Amino acid sequence: MILEVRNLARRFGGVWAVRNVSFSVEEGEIVGVIGPNGAGKTTLVNLITGQLRPSEGQVMIDGRDVTGQRPWAIAHDCVARTFQIVKPFRGLTVRENVATGAMHGSRRDRTVREAMATADRLLELVGISHRASAAPAELSVADARRLELAKALATRPRLLFIDEVMAGLRPPEIDAATGLIHRLRDAGITIVAIEHVMKAIRSISDRIIVLHQGSILVSGTPDEVLADRRVIEVYLGHRFAQRQT
Amino acid sequence: MTQFLQALAYGAVQGGLLALVAVGFSLVWGVMNVINLSHGALAVTGAYVAWLLNLHFGLDPFLAIPFVGVTLFAIGYVIQRGLINLVINAPIFLTLLLTFGLSLVVLNALQLAFKSDDRTIDTSYASQSFVIGVVNIPYGRLAACLLAVAITVGLAAVMTRTRLGHAISATGMDRGAARLMGIRARHIYAVTFGISAALAGIAGTMIATVGSFNPTTTPGQLTLDAFVISVLGGLGNMYGALVGGFVLGVAETVGGLLLTGTWVNAIAMAVLIVTLIIRPSGLIGKAQFSGRVEV
Amino acid sequence: MSTETASLAALLEGRRGSRNEQVTEWLRSRTLANSWGAAALVALFAAMLGLEQVIEPGTMRLLSAVFMFVALAQGWNIIGGFTGYASFGQVAFFGIGAYTTAVLMNNYHASFWIAMPAAIVGGVLFAVLIGLPLLRLRGHYFAIATLGAAEGAREVVNNMTPITGGGLGITIPTFGSQAPTAYFGKPGFYLAFLLLATASVALSAVLARSRFGYAMVAVHEDEAAAGALGINTTTVKVVAFAVSAAIVACAGALYAFQQIEFYPTDVFDSSFTVLMVIMVVIGGSGSVVGPLVGAAGLELLSQYLRINLGTYNQLIFGAIVVAVVVFFPQGVVNFVRDAWRSRRLSLLDNIRRYRL
Numbered sequence: 001m002i003l004e005v006r007n008l009a010r011r012f013g014g015v016w017a018v019r020n021v022s023f024s025v026e027e028g029e030i031v032g033v034i035g036p037n038g039a040g041k042t043t044l045v046n047l048i049t050g051q052l053r054p055s056e057g058q059v060m061i062d063g064r065d066v067t068g069q070r071p072w073a074i075a076h077d078c079v080a081r082t083f084q085i086v087k088p089f090r091g092l093t094v095r096e097n098v099a100t101g102a103m104h105g106s107r108r109d110r111t112v113r114e115a116m117a118t119a120d121r122l123l124e125l126v127g128i129s130h131r132a133s134a135a136p137a138e139l140s141v142a143d144a145r146r147l148e149l150a151k152a153l154a155t156r157p158r159l160l161f162i163d164e165v166m167a168g169l170r171p172p173e174i175d176a177a178t179g180l181i182h183r184l185r186d187a188g189i190t191i192v193a194i195e196h197v198m199k200a201i202r203s204i205s206d207r208i209i210v211l212h213q214g215s216i217l218v219s220g221t222p223d224e225v226l227a228d229r230r231v232i233e234v235y236l237g238h239r240f241a242q243r244q245t
Numbered sequence: 246m247t248q249f250l251q252a253l254a255y256g257a258v259q260g261g262l263l264a265l266v267a268v269g270f271s272l273v274w275g276v277m278n279v280i281n282l283s284h285g286a287l288a289v290t291g292a293y294v295a296w297l298l299n300l301h302f303g304l305d306p307f308l309a310i311p312f313v314g315v316t317l318f319a320i321g322y323v324i325q326r327g328l329i330n331l332v333i334n335a336p337i338f339l340t341l342l343l344t345f346g347l348s349l350v351v352l353n354a355l356q357l358a359f360k361s362d363d364r365t366i367d368t369s370y371a372s373q374s375f376v377i378g379v380v381n382i383p384y385g386r387l388a389a390c391l392l393a394v395a396i397t398v399g400l401a402a403v404m405t406r407t408r409l410g411h412a413i414s415a416t417g418m419d420r421g422a423a424r425l426m427g428i429r430a431r432h433i434y435a436v437t438f439g440i441s442a443a444l445a446g447i448a449g450t451m452i453a454t455v456g457s458f459n460p461t462t463t464p465g466q467l468t469l470d471a472f473v474i475s476v477l478g479g480l481g482n483m484y485g486a487l488v489g490g491f492v493l494g495v496a497e498t499v500g501g502l503l504l505t506g507t508w509v510n511a512i513a514m515a516v517l518i519v520t521l522i523i524r525p526s527g528l529i530g531k532a533q534f535s536g537r538v539e540v
Numbered sequence: 541m542s543t544e545t546a547s548l549a550a551l552l553e554g555r556r557g558s559r560n561e562q563v564t565e566w567l568r569s570r571t572l573a574n575s576w577g578a579a580a581l582v583a584l585f586a587a588m589l590g591l592e593q594v595i596e597p598g599t600m601r602l603l604s605a606v607f608m609f610v611a612l613a614q615g616w617n618i619i620g621g622f623t624g625y626a627s628f629g630q631v632a633f634f635g636i637g638a639y640t641t642a643v644l645m646n647n648y649h650a651s652f653w654i655a656m657p658a659a660i661v662g663g664v665l666f667a668v669l670i671g672l673p674l675l676r677l678r679g680h681y682f683a684i685a686t687l688g689a690a691e692g693a694r695e696v697v698n699n700m701t702p703i704t705g706g707g708l709g710i711t712i713p714t715f716g717s718q719a720p721t722a723y724f725g726k727p728g729f730y731l732a733f734l735l736l737a738t739a740s741v742a743l744s745a746v747l748a749r750s751r752f753g754y755a756m757v758a759v760h761e762d763e764a765a766a767g768a769l770g771i772n773t774t775t776v777k778v779v780a781f782a783v784s785a786a787i788v789a790c791a792g793a794l795y796a797f798q799q800i801e802f803y804p805t806d807v808f809d810s811s812f813t814v815l816m817v818i819m820v821v822i823g824g825s826g827s828v829v830g831p832l833v834g835a836a837g838l839e840l841l842s843q844y845l846r847i848n849l850g851t852y853n854q855l856i857f858g859a860i861v862v863a864v865v866v867f868f869p870q871g872v873v874n875f876v877r878d879a880w881r882s883r884r885l886s887l888l889d890n891i892r893r894y895r896l
Binding site: 274280328330332333334335337338339341342343345346347348349350352353354355380384430431434472473514515517518522523 | 626673674676679681684685687688689691692695721814817818820822825833849851852854855857858859860861862866869894896
């Protein structure tokens with residue numbers, strides 16, 4: 001198990017954003033995480049990757065307890081994530097953005113020059129090498145997502161969390177992204193994908209976990225989960241669920 | 246014990262005055278995210294206006310307040326509309342530098358016009374005091390303090406109950422949205438700064454009645470005090486400025502009793518830093534416009 | 541696995557070159573990227589050195605002040621410009637550097653060559669001490685907190701009368717057998733400040749292109765994203781703060797020796813900090829050349845005004861600061877760079893940039 005989460009919980013004042021969440025991820029899997037808005041998906045990622053401290057529970061990576069570690073320590077444990085609202089370094093070029101990850105992440109490049117070379121190869125992989133010298137502000141939405149992904153990849157992760165990368169993409173772009181994710185898995189990266197775009201999540205995931213109000217509602221194969229009455233109810237309401245099943 | 250009570254009373258009264266110095270500063274910072282380093286200079290300008298009126302027309306400083314207020318309001322309006330609005334979207338430092346340069350200009354202009362001598366405005370009643378129990382409170386200081394409190398409360402009322410006040414608050418919270426609703430942001434900013442300048446000028450006048458002022462050291466001291474009180478009370482928070490003013494006033498006088506030398510200032514700074522770390526939104530409640538703390 | 545995937549997998553493994561490879565790589569990157577800048581700096585240094593032979597002592601003193609401000613500005617730029625944590629308490633390090641030097645030389649008859657490193661260490665220690673709690677604050681709050689720390693430091697020094705002489709000031713013995721180190725004299729200080737200025741520019745340039753430099757910029761732009769990429773933001777901030785403190789403390793040490801006699805209010809004067817900030821912002825913050833240009837330009841301007849305009853000098857200075865902020869908000873260096881790039885020189889555009 002590359003990742004194991006036990007009874008993870010986080011409260012903000014009186015509200016439990018995440019509660020009693022337990023699951024595990026095997027190396028080489030692609031796990032989808034879905035749920036309505038406010039279900040706690042991004043909070044879950046923040047808890048695992050160190051942006052937030054859990055109120056309860058444990059996070060184990062390769063069997064080691066990493067609960068509550070700072071984000072950079074998690075990054076050095078070969079875990080990376082993208083941010084839902086992309087966070088490029090606006091004062092640096094696209095290439096420099098990625099290189100910063102390559103020179104500071106796990107198994108980092110030793111020199112700035114090497115990092116730039118790594119950056120170039122990653123930009124080519126995600127498909128924005130023609131924009132390498134541009135400023136991030138000039139990128140389109142799809143390209144900005146690609147940059148965000150390239151930055152995360154630059155830290156050479158074995159486990160990658162991608163947070164709603166498909167939002168706002170047109171169908172051809174979604175297909176390209178799906179293909180890329182499959183190639184990443186083939187190259188040895190375990191992926192946990194938070195998504196709203198059902199078509200995409202269905203085609204990439206081996207398994208899907210459904211979050212609702214901070215807890216796991218159901219988990220299983222895409223077909224099982226998406227036909228589950230509770231899932232339909234949570235997304236589309238009680239009456240629709242009744243009619244469907 | 247008597248000494249302690251005296252210091253407490255004195256500090257509290259002083260605090261009201263300090264609050265008036267700070268409330269305009271805090272308003273501008275909270276609404277427009279501008280740290281006005283020329284605030285003290287504007288206060289001293291107000292003091293000079295009152296001093297001149299007193300010198301040439303024998304006008305009592307408390308009666309001079311409307312004149313000072315209007316004059317400084319006009320000056321403030323023009324400064325904001327003509328200068329600060331030009332760099333309002335830039336990183337914080339530019340407004341800091343702009344106001345710093347402005348303060349240099351104003352300070353030196355005052356210095357050239359009036360020389361660096363200490364000035365004060367004497368009134369017959371200021372030095373007399375009345376006694377409560379064992380505590381001695383000078384009339385002048387008390388009047389200044391009460392006026393300061395009244396003005397602060399009045400300002401808070403304006404902010405919460407008038408259209409103008411609502412416009413200012415709205416612009417402070419979300420300029421874009423405010424503009425979409427027909428609020429003329431440039432004008433509102435200028436009005437806000439004008440109010441702040443007027444308050445500074447009035448505070449300067451009060452300070453002139455209870456003590457002395459000069460164009461070289463007073464402005465810097467006042468600006469620093471305004472800084473500290475604004476942070477203690479929370480940005481843009483009128484009542485917070487009052488609280489902060491009292492805290493600082495009492496701390497300074499009581500501290501002066503207990504500690505020798507200038508350890509007082511060191512302690513004040515330590516308190517400030519600790520407050521910032523533990524409770525950056527100020528000692529009382531939430532700062533109204535604490536959303537933007539980016540440089 | 542397709543070749544593409546295989547190469548991706550290899551990329552993810554990370555190349556680990558041998559030591560030799562790494563060193564040659566490092567050397568190559570130095571010479572190629574930085575040759576122009578380094579050459580320019582060396583030329584400037586040589587020019588300033590040569591200038592010493594032909595100018596009068598008064599001008600030497602003036603230029604020494606310019607060099608000192610260049611160093612101070614570069615120091616501030618590291619924490620304020622690159623890392624984005626605008627410290628308003630830099631003068632604390634200046635004062636600590638000055639007083640450490642003075643106390644060691646006066647009370648313990650230490651040589652200047654021992655006192656100066658000690659001053660630097662003192663500055664760094666203080667930076668770490670206040671940096672760890674304060675660097676958690678952002679923006680304005682960090683600015684005020686550091687301002688408070690500087691004021692506090694002054695008061696502490698003011699009150700440690702038995703050691704520092706408190707409000708009565710402190711004097712460094714410089715005559716005859718009393719002096720632990722012979723006084724440098726104007727040419728000596730000229731050279732010393734020139735070296736410090738050059739070293740600070742060089743250090744800034746090296747940092748800017750290094751891994752640490754990218755880390756600083758990343759922390760400035762987005763701390764959360766920086767952390768997610770493996771950058772220890774706390775370490776970066778504290779180290780940047782300490783480096784900037786070291787430069788400023790060193791300047792303070794030299795200043796103390798130069799002045800011989802001073803009071804706490806002289807070396808803990810907040811207007812030093814404001815000047816540092818102005819110089820960097822006007823020159824162009826976050827760049828290597830910006831602080832150099834800003835410091836040199838502003839200090840020369842300030843001295844010129846003082847000499848030629850007497851009483852009006854501060855007023856004109858203030859007016860010029862206002863004018864530069866309005867017309868060149870991004871800093872003169874960046875303005876020139878942008879104008880060069882787009883072949884357009886438009887002040888009007890510049891004014892419109894940030895206005896409401």
